[in-house]
Amino acid sequence: MGKKYSEMTEEEKEKIRANNRKWRLNNPEKVKENRKGWRTNNREKIKKYNKEWRTNNHEKIKKYNKRWRLKNPEKERERFKKWVLNNHGRMRELQRKWSSNNPVKKRVKSKKQRANLVPSYIKAILMEKGFPKETITPELIEVQRLIIKTKRLTKNKLKEN
DSSP: OOOOOGOOOOHHHHHHHHHHHHHHHOHHHHHHHHHHHHHHTTTTHHHHHHHHHHTHHHHHHHHHHHHHHHHHHHHHHHHHHHHHHHTTTHHHHHHHHHHHHHHHHHHHHHHHHHHHHHHHHHHHHHHHHTOOGGGHHHHHHHHHHHHHHHHHHHHHHHHHO
């Protein structure tokens, strides 16, 4: 039996590394099989390592995710839609929390929505008037938008006179 790896010179270590590289290049299937076996046998060790790495590299992960979202806006939109559908209660909770923490921003946002007659604002008005949520169509929203615009115009004209 030969020397321990720690007792070898750098030249001997380099020779071993070169042989290992050559073997890996010539036996990719065995390498793949060995890695798969190692991963199967060391699942807990891998989980622990990954969890530790994620905790220590939180900022790296945030930067990577932000870059990915900017590069893939359609995929991100689709992912977010799925998340909202699957986490409806959580989403509403987050919205309520944001609203209570940012009352001024909430007021500005609501004012802007009223001014621009966004569909969600009009839908809320229709629901207040007694329309069931399921019966509100884009056409109905558009009709209500025209009614509101007409009322606003007449109100402004009456103020001017």
